[in-house]
Amino acid sequence: MFQMLTIIIVIISIILSFVTHPAWGWLPIALVDIIICVQLWAAKHKYRFNYISNLSSEANDLLQRYGHFFASPFASKDFSASAATSQFAGIALAVIGIFRSFWWGVAFCAANWCVMGVVAVSLSPASKLAKNPALQIVHDEVIKFINSKRSIVDSTKESLQEIDEFKKWLPKETVFEIIAEVQKTVGGMLSDHEMKAIEEVISDCEAHYHWGPNMFSSTGDFHAFMDSEVKFHANISKLDFERAKETYIFWAKKCHSADYDHVVAGS
Secondary structure: OHHHHHHHHHHHHHHHHHHOOHHHHHHHHHHHHHHHHHHHHHHHHHOOOOOOOOOOHHHHHHHHHOHHHHHOHHHHHHHHHHHHHHHHHHHHHHHHHHHOOOOHHHHHHHHHHHHHHHHHHHHOOHHHHHHOHHHHHHHHHHHHHHHHHHHHHHHHHHOHHHOHHHHHHOOHHHHHHHHHHHHHHHOOOOOHHHHHHHHHHHHHHHHHHHHOOOOOOOHHHHHHHHHHHHHHHHHHHOOOHHHHHHHHHHHHHHHOHHHHHHHHHOO
């Protein structure tokens, strides 16, 4: 999506370089570069994962550096491709600048090529994976782990809700009550996506409560579960982590008040 917009902007930049001073052609490219850099910065801060014991150290390192890619692969690839497009656009503008005696265009091109090259690789590891079979194996390990977590969410939503035992654990009315409590903290209406994601977090917490790991073993385990499993599912479901934490705590208080009071509130 953004790459298509980038291509349009590149065309405008090339036209500006021909019909006006070549320097004006660099302004739209600079704007694109800034937008891409801001997106990378925001994604790096949004998708942060704690160390996951089920993954190797190499896989954890890859997840730390490319958490945004694993959480939003299509958006990451789109912005990475846009950064690469900006690189080649810079070459075109530099060539035009040379023919029009705008030598600063060469310097701009070199800077743009270097910066956007780093940004493109930081957004998506695709180019690294193509050149490094060992890294591809690590990437596949992370993907396998993520898919296993997604399968838990899917089975929780579809299969578990169909069996009588799970319905006794987590009645639909209880789920609605927890969602209503979260909505009160928002001070407004939750979107359909948010309500669906919150329901997924609730179901996943309940499944883990019965099948492990037990988040009520200690105060530390309660918070560790929040910073690992809850945060992971929030990122996968694209739910604000604060909203996911509120859901987790409301679920604990509503469904397992004795455990919560003993381990958390009484600590």
